[in-house]
Amino acid sequence: MSKTFKETSKTGAVLWFFQRVTAVILFIILVYHFVYYHFISQGVYPWRTVVAKMQSPWFNLLQFTFLITALYHGLNGVWMVAEDYIHCKAWRLAFFSVILMVGAALLFVGTLTIIKISSLKI
Amino acid sequence: MAKVKLNVKVLRYNPDTDKKPYWKTYELETEDDVTILDVLNEIHWNIDGTLAYRRSCRSAICGSCAMKVNGRNVLACETGLHQFNSHKLKIEPLPGFKIIKDLVVDLDEFFAKLERILPYLILKKPTPDKEFLQSPQDFDKIQEAAMCILCGSCTSSCPSLWANEDYLGPAALLKAYRFIFDSRDDGTDERLDIINDRNGIWRCHTIFNCMEACPKDIKITEYLSRLKVKATENSI
Amino acid sequence: MKLDEAKLYHKIDAVVVGAGLAGLRAALEIARNGFQVAVISKVYPTRSHSGAAQGGIAAALANVKEDSLDLHMFDTIKGGDYLGDQDVIEFFISEAVKTVYEFENMGVPFSRTEDGRINQRDFGGHSSPRACFSADITGHVLLHTLYEQCVKQHVHFFNEFQVFSLLIENDSCKGVVAWDIRNGGMHTFHSKSVLLATGGYGRAYKITSNAHANTGDALALILECGLPLEDMEFVQFHPTGLYKHGILLSEAARGEGAYILNDKGERFMKNYAATKMELGPRDVVSRAEQTEINEGRGIGGKDYVYLDLRHIGKERIMERLPQVYDLALNYLKVDAIKEPIPIQPTAHYSMGGIPANVRTEVIKDAKGSIIKGLYTAGEASCLSVHGANRLGTNSLQDAATFGRIAGISMSQFVRDNKFENLPANPQDAALKKVSTFMNGTGKERHSVIRALLQNGMTKLAGVFRTEEDMLKLRVLVKELQERFKNVTIDDKGNSYNMDLIEAFEVSNLLSFSETIVEGAIARKESRGAHYRNDYPKRDDENWLRHTLAWQTEKGVVLDHSKEVIIFRDRYAPQERKY
């Protein structure tokens, strides 16, 4: 039996389970998000109107949840794909770091955006 | 029962002389009610004795004769010509395994993986004088999984295995299911610890090729799902 | 290919040849006793033919209905037409219950009764539901469980190794020589004790329910060593073999009420066994079928009759007989719900084999002198539990129980004895076999010779036998043996040389078939599975005796001096009526 088998990682259950939990949350948010922002609010609106709408706390909460779950779900998904195809331990580690960094960066930018929008003076 | 002309393409490989497998075509005439195994026998016995393949029971119970015929994994012995529309056959060894010779593949890893999941009853209670009691409902949970003939069709058809040869594979995981869900067994924790692994159950992405390939129609994916839930319950 | 010399020599306490139920059970016992044991098998253990057994394993557990050891013993003796040795049978029955409970405790998934105990079903010839079963895959689950237990005990497996010769010198067995099928190369296994558990010899027949691997290799090797075989003329024919294939359709079909019909659509069993009809014992039904066929009432005048399930109804067929349905559909394109299934009698079980005593030690003569360190169990052996006709489900029990006993005997032997020196040039005999085939220059194909032999055996020494037929067969076998000397093979390579293996197997078939023929010619009576048209009666006066057959320069030598052991006070022979 190949030696590689012994490099275990026991995080599979957590990844698997939360991928599903986030999937269900995403399903709900995403449908809402699309229906609301892409179908209903169509056309070119004045900046002021849009930002005003975006400053409601309810909207911010939703946006933030979406950001977190989608990032987690998406990057976790990428990591699961990587686990399938990258067999060398060092490469896996490297890839994982990249994912973490990208995740952190996106989280930062995304959070910043939300905060900035809500603190904009109209 | 009429005679038919067959055109049979077989993937040949002899480790002593060939660098790479190659296709060889045989033309022959047989009855139309024969099985793929009969066709191979006919070739081996009367046309070309160098062809090698595994077979024994020829009644779909020993699991020797799994191979890929016209694009899917089957047991050669239970697959009749009539299951195909044409009289052209394309026969190759199971994908994903190493070829020893012609249609004979290396099963050492396959069996090693099976051994890995501790495929025997683990008892932490004393054995009774007679039998352990087990309800018919509990028996039903494992009956289908116990039908597995270890033919390797499922594991060799799984894209996850093609990408990662260390993946335990559906056959071994099904065996794990068979013991973990056996009401008599006390080894759940040990076994879950083994399959809850990078190369274990989490490499299954419910691709269902295994279920398509299984000659015994075992609902493999369903059992693997139950294992995943069990493993999750145990570690979260 | 250059092979490492050191790797071709193995020194190990015990060698088990054959990884069926008998072989694995023995290996498990030896390993549990702390000795080194190697299992040599020409197929992966889980591919052994024990896995094909469907019906069940017999033991008088009385889980479903009242039962007793006595009754089981009586059924077995009567089923065997009083040729079984009753001391062995008594021992066998007394161990049977333990064997099954042990299996259960090892994890075999048995079907269960409502209150959670091992379920049991009726089976032909047993007077109480005694067959412990697991759906219709009993042999399969037993075999797999045993294999798994052996894995747990770190038994050394030599899979896809075929034994080519036995190392017997001065009535003592010192090991075996085996060919590595996968890579080529001859390996010597030097051991204190050897178990032969290579299964049945159904492959001597054209129509058989046996696996391709059941070529009785060990029997031929025994003959080669100048040792005898016992009761070889007793070959059981099962009435419901799938037409042309011989694959077994379970007895359960008739249990569920299937009819057997001839060309006129008659349930002809009414002419042969009016009370039991289709549920008569195997030999009776097989003979009835064969008579119909011989007298031209086969379907369309051909050599088969119909097994008719149609009246049973779709639901019940699918629920109770799924395997029968699948087999008919996959192999013959017959939809059993709408059409009757073509069947014919099929060679099924070999009562004869390597003679041994109740401790499974191989014996070399009618007096019971043993060969030191050589053991046998399972279908390859003839301890004479089954006599002239085996009852369904008794054979798994036989293989398992005497496998265990063999393990115990061998452990004892290994503990008490030292390694003996190997004979000089141990590999010579085996290598010579390989080189004869590899360097053969003749034009004969082994497959052709085998087909001729199998045809001959099925036709001339099948369900019905006459002196005339068998004399013809004797000539045929001799002729084929001559022709075989000119055999050549296509494949001259080392790796997975199936051609070589098959040539070797055909030579074995040719060798022991002789003893079947000679035994059958000599036995001038009809008993159990052996039926002579010219001597249709059982003859207890003269024939309550076993046949021992040796192969010599001058042909087969028979000895009938080994008398059947009978407890006259309890189980005196009586007429066998069902």
Added chain:
Amino acid sequence: MYKRTFIFDPGYYKFVGSWAWILHRLSGLGLIFYLSLHIWVINSLTMGEESFTRVTTFLNSPVFKILEVGLWGIIMFHAFNGVRIVFVDFFKGSLFHKKLFFAMISIAFVLWAIGSYLLLSHISW
């Protein structure tokens, strides 16, 4: 011994399960790629009125609308197949996974068509 490599064995990809898996994987990767872009684009909203207008104008251009129709399709597929996967994992979906696949795909398709109509109908061509 010879090891055949089977990164892609077309012979085997003809069953519902493996297509669902491949598409799910590709769509998932596509989505995370898009999400990254999305976050970056939204960020530009905070740069002030000017950049906002530039971006929203682009977002309402036919080119982007057509891209969005594609995106909507990918999302619908991934979302509904994702629901199928959840069913397979937790609710014995394995026993009818093919039917489930076609059912989910149908719903996804219908919603995709409706959504696409809505998206495209807002464009001033």
